[in-house]
Amino acid sequence: MPPNPSAPAILEPIHRPLPGLAQMRADTGGLYLANALIAFIFAASGPVAIILAVGLRGGLSEADLASWIFGAFFLNGLITLLFCTLYRQPLAFFWTIPGTVLVGPALAHLSWPEVIGAFHATGLLMLLLGLSGWVRRAMRAVPMPIVMAMVAGVFLRFGLDLVYAVRDGFWIAAPMVTAFVVLGALPRWGRRLPPLIGALLVGAAAIALLGAFQPRPGALQTFMAPHLYTPQFSWNAMVELVIPLAITVLVVQNGQGIAVLDAAGHQAPINAITVACGAGSIVAALFGTVSTCLTGPVNAIISSEGERRRHYTAGIAVGVLALAFGLMAPLFTRLLLATPPAFIGALAGLAMLRVLQTAFTVSFRDRFALGALVTLLVTVADVPIFNIGAPFWALVIGYVVSRLLERADFEATRA
Secondary structure, three states, X not given: OOOOOOOOOOOOOXXXXXXXXXXXXXXXXXXXXXXHHHHHHHHOOHHHHHHHHHHHHOOOOHHHHHHHHHHHHHHHHHHHHHHHHHHOOOOOEEEOHHHHHHHHHHOOOOOHHHHHHHHHHHHHHHHHHHHHOOHHHHHOOOOHHHHHXXXXXXXXXXXXXXXXXXXHOHHHHHHHHHHHHHHHHOHHHHHHXXXXXXXXXXXXXXXXXXXXXXXXXOOOOOOOOOOOOOOOOOHHHHHHHHHHHHHHHHHHHHHHHHHHHHHOOOOOOHHHHHHHHXXXXXXXXXXXXXXXXXXXXXXXXXXXXXXXXXXXXXXXXXXXXXXXXXXXXXXXXXXXXXOOHHHHHXXXXXXXXXXXXXXXXXXXXOOOHHHHHHHHHHHHHOOOEOOEOHHHHHHHHHHHHHHHHOHHHHHHHHO
């Protein structure tokens, strides 16, 4: 693969020659299209429910949520199409789920324009890190157990919301949980119908049987008319959100995505991915969308089967589906908001279960366990200091505790 002379030396060379339409058609097959569809439905179900849950709790309007979803799908779909073509790898980009969850507590004391200003600043930081080539060093700055303990603390509320959904909307949430468990316990069925998608279908059927679908009044808009936001830059928002958001993208999300691709035999272009996340985040923030990242679950699905050299076609198919979904964001937002809260709570909670399990496992598996515990406690306590949210202070305090009381773990990591 010869280098691309027009690209900066710090960025990984693209794949030459680029695949033409004839090559793409030859590489595309039913298996890759099916995996792309399953991966996309996953992204458009539980993760979208998380956006809605966070946005509704933070007081965002339906128009704000539709604009967020438009940026999350349409803009990241464009990046996915570009990178899958340039690098001929399954490089699907969406939005950071941990970062989305971080926004929830911030909206309790920050305005939406202030949060959007933090999105812009995060994108600029990641863009500079990608262009400088310091990404690997930045990813190792804070021990992973401490980062994942913060993630576990933030995600915990979604696990609790799942329990509350069963309590408050039993006849909707309980069948969803049952379908999720049954499909997860029967691998042969689960491969044909992923548990989360099965829970979505069962929940939709329960809503239909109960007549619980209640569309909001107002004109139904099908296609998106992009809404541009003017950011507001405040010190509190910068301190509270920028570093945690960058960490969730570079360490949690991109780290997971890169590991998934590596396991499938692909060599992900880390610097180029970081530049794309930075530039994509800056543009997406104009529409009120949280930071762009390399997705882990979607890339895991589209690279799980078939010939490695043809995986990129599944990524291209995901990008095309994302473009269509983003263009019709107002329609899908209205439909989801018309469902009972128990449906969104259960779907978001089920989507987070495995991620929450992984976060706890990584946090307390080996080293830095005390720092991780302190980080978890500070995050769950959710006590802001100087109007700066708990997740930031959790990282700081957990890191300091580990530095003082777990020095042997730092020395062992260096060794």
